[in-house]
Amino acid sequence: MPAVVRAGVSASALIQPPPLKPGARIAALAPGTWLERDDPLITALQKRCRSQGWQLLTPPELWGRWRWFSGQDDQREAALRQAWSDPSIDALFCVGAGWGTARVLELGWSIPAKPRWCVGFSDGSALLLAQLAAGSSGGIHGWFGGEASQWQRLVALLEGRTVEPLIGRGVQGGTATGPLVVSNLTIATSLIGTPWLPPLKGAILVLEDTGEAPYRIDRQLTQWRSSGLLDGIAGLGLGRFSWAKDDVLPGDFSMEEILLERLTPLGVPLVRDLPVGHGLPNQALPLGRPAKLDGASGRLSLL
Numbered sequence: 001m002p003a004v005v006r007a008g009v010s011a012s013a014l015i016q017p018p019p020l021k022p023g024a025r026i027a028a029l030a031p032g033t034w035l036e037r038d039d040p041l042i043t044a045l046q047k048r049c050r051s052q053g054w055q056l057l058t059p060p061e062l063w064g065r066w067r068w069f070s071g072q073d074d075q076r077e078a079a080l081r082q083a084w085s086d087p088s089i090d091a092l093f094c095v096g097a098g099w100g101t102a103r104v105l106e107l108g109w110s111i112p113a114k115p116r117w118c119v120g121f122s123d124g125s126a127l128l129l130a131q132l133a134a135g136s137s138g139g140i141h142g143w144f145g146g147e148a149s150q151w152q153r154l155v156a157l158l159e160g161r162t163v164e165p166l167i168g169r170g171v172q173g174g175t176a177t178g179p180l181v182v183s184n185l186t187i188a189t190s191l192i193g194t195p196w197l198p199p200l201k202g203a204i205l206v207l208e209d210t211g212e213a214p215y216r217i218d219r220q221l222t223q224w225r226s227s228g229l230l231d232g233i234a235g236l237g238l239g240r241f242s243w244a245k246d247d248v249l250p251g252d253f254s255m256e257e258i259l260l261e262r263l264t265p266l267g268v269p270l271v272r273d274l275p276v277g278h279g280l281p282n283q284a285l286p287l288g289r290p291a292k293l294d295g296a297s298g299r300l301s302l303l
Contacts, residue, residue: 016137104127
């Protein structure tokens with residue numbers, strides 16, 4: 001497997017891509033699970049892009065299907081590589097989720113270090129983390145649905161404008177500054193030991209997840225702690241963690257208990273209930289951008 005440059009998360013070294021302007025061309029990609037051809041998300045996203053003067057491209061590969069993927073691994077890799085290297089495309093929107101992006105990375109394509117707008121979340125976290133590990137700026141953890149305010153926050157980031165701080169609930173006080181690393185916990189855990197998980201020292205790490213019972217979150221966070229991945233992080237933000245209620249039996253740890261029991265001993269500023277992750281709202285956050293986390297007020301601000 002070709003080596004991928006592990007550039008870390010030094011915010012000062014990352015130059016943002018040019019702001020999107022009217023006429024921008026955006027490629028819709030599904031590097032993981034397949035999409036229905038009549039998926040209402042695509043229709044709604046095309047309308048939203050038109051309202052900004054952008055063109056959403058839906059290449060034939062977007063509608064492929066192989067088992068639960070949107071095409072075989074090499075087909076998805078080729079579509080991603082072509083879109084990423086096409087100078088006429090101004091941004092990439094990962095509209096598919098599910099699972100499969102890491103299988104594309106496994107084929108060995110190296111993400112160029114130059115800036116590139118790339119938006120997604122959930123399974124798309126694998127691509128965003130790999131992009132940051134390669135030293136490329138422009139990854140945004142976010143989604144294209146939801147209320148107009150959620151979409152407008154994403155638009156503002158893509159157009160290079162300022163956005164409001166996100167407000168959660170302060171758990172452990174103090175303030176931290178550092179570059180943002182945002183991901184689905186399960187997807188990031190699956191990248192441990194690969195070249196696609198960027199170093200986290202000095203970073204503000206924001207995590208979210210869905211469909212995982214508290215005991216499985218416990219297992220993952222224990223691995224993160226035991227592996228030393230959390231040593232030296234500047235601060236922690238927790239987005240939305242959702243699970244089936246019958247995953248918790250009488251006497252079990254609740255999700256909140258597990259998160260706090262595993263993470264407060266790290267001694268860094270900690271904020272929970274940020275409006276990030278599966279569910280609504282899922283507010284966009286840019287990876288690699290310098291940010292400030294206030295563990296007392298629960299405020300996460302871009303600097």
